[in-house]
Amino acid sequence: MRALIGIxxxxxxxxxxxxxxxxxxxxxxxxxxxxxxxxxxxxxxVVTKRxxxxxxxxxxxxxxxxxxxxxxxxxxxxxxxxxxxxxxxTIARDDRxxxxxxRLESAKxxxxxxxxxxxxxxxxxxxGVRS
Amino acid sequence: xxxxxIAIRALVAYIYLLTLTRTSGKRVISEATPFDMLVSxxxxxxxxxxxxxxxxxxxxxxxxxxxxxxxxxxxIGSRRSRWFHKLVNGHARVLIRNGVNERDAMRSEQLSExxxxxxxxxxxxxxxxxxxxxxxxxxxxxxxIRARAYEPAQRRDGKRVREAQP
Numbered sequence: 001m002r003a004l005i006g007i008x009x010x011x012x013x014x015x016x017x018x019x020x021x022x023x024x025x026x027x028x029x030x031x032x033x034x035x036x037x038x039x040x041x042x043x044x045x046v047v048t049k050r051x052x053x054x055x056x057x058x059x060x061x062x063x064x065x066x067x068x069x070x071x072x073x074x075x076x077x078x079x080x081x082x083x084x085x086x087x088x089x090t091i092a093r094d095d096r097x098x099x100x101x102x103r104l105e106s107a108k109x110x111x112x113x114x115x116x117x118x119x120x121x122x123x124x125x126x127x128g129v130r131s
Numbered sequence: 132x133x134x135x136x137i138a139i140r141a142l143v144a145y146i147y148l149l150t151l152t153r154t155s156g157k158r159v160i161s162e163a164t165p166f167d168m169l170v171s172x173x174x175x176x177x178x179x180x181x182x183x184x185x186x187x188x189x190x191x192x193x194x195x196x197x198x199x200x201x202x203x204x205x206x207i208g209s210r211r212s213r214w215f216h217k218l219v220n221g222h223a224r225v226l227i228r229n230g231v232n233e234r235d236a237m238r239s240e241q242l243s244e245x246x247x248x249x250x251x252x253x254x255x256x257x258x259x260x261x262x263x264x265x266x267x268x269x270x271x272x273x274x275x276i277r278a279r280a281y282e283p284a285q286r287r288d289g290k291r292v293r294e295a296q297p
Binding site for chain 1: 204
């Protein structure tokens with residue numbers, strides 16, 4: 001029983017420290033997924049056609065449809081086929097908003113997408129994609 | 132993602148897992164059951180996501196901590212109920228009885244004759260006749276109880292021999 005209490009306490013400490021860092025100390029990249037990682041993850045989901053999971057990267061998943069995701073995947077496929085390399089970087093960021101650039105590369109060429117993200121409920125969420 | 136951030140995440144994850152492992156009183160790897168190995172694999176996969184910041188520290192803490200809580204509950208359950216222990220860890224099987232292979236047990240453990248020979252050799256036994264009982268334990272190691280006639284000679288055996296002499 002002591003082990004159980006110890007584990008729950010350890011869990012609570014890290015979750016608490018994480019919340020303190022993001023909510024009070026304004027951490028946006030260390031204890032949470034930084035915007036570039038969120039953007040890259042989102043694009044990977046789109047490219048691998050996991051549209052429902054891709055939509056979960058949006059702050060309001062119901063505002064976008066699987067059709068929107070399919071169109072984005074189609075646009076990427078038209079430009080580079082199936083990308084073999086993904087590279088994301090944060091262009092600009094403040095406490096509430098971030099802009100990132102995701103570069104997709106394949107033998108066919110390369111393609112860049114610019115994503116806008118919002119800080120929402122303790123995580124970065126995508127709200128716009130521009131090619 | 133800067134190198135410093137990766138290093139800090141690695142440090143946090145390391146301290147967290149070390150604390151969880153010490154708190155849960157985990158045994159050494161050589162005593163791990165197949166279920167312990169499964170838990171290690173799951174946590175190993177989780178730490179990968181945490182290092183590359185694919186999940187937040189809070190999500191990593193919740194996931195790894197929950198796995199450890201479940202593991203502790205299973206351990207407590209196994210300690211309290213023999214039935215539950217068997218369900219989770221399986222049970223030891225007799226592979227060799229009085230020098231003869233137990234075919235059904237070998238089939239259940241998915242062991243061939245060659246595998247059993249290998250396990251017997253690891254116990255420094257060259258003839259199965261010497262084995263009274265060969266048991267596959269739950270940690271997939273074989274334990275061997277030699278037939279009385281093949282046990283190493285003891286001091287009392289010498290005494291018995293002297294007594295038997297006319």
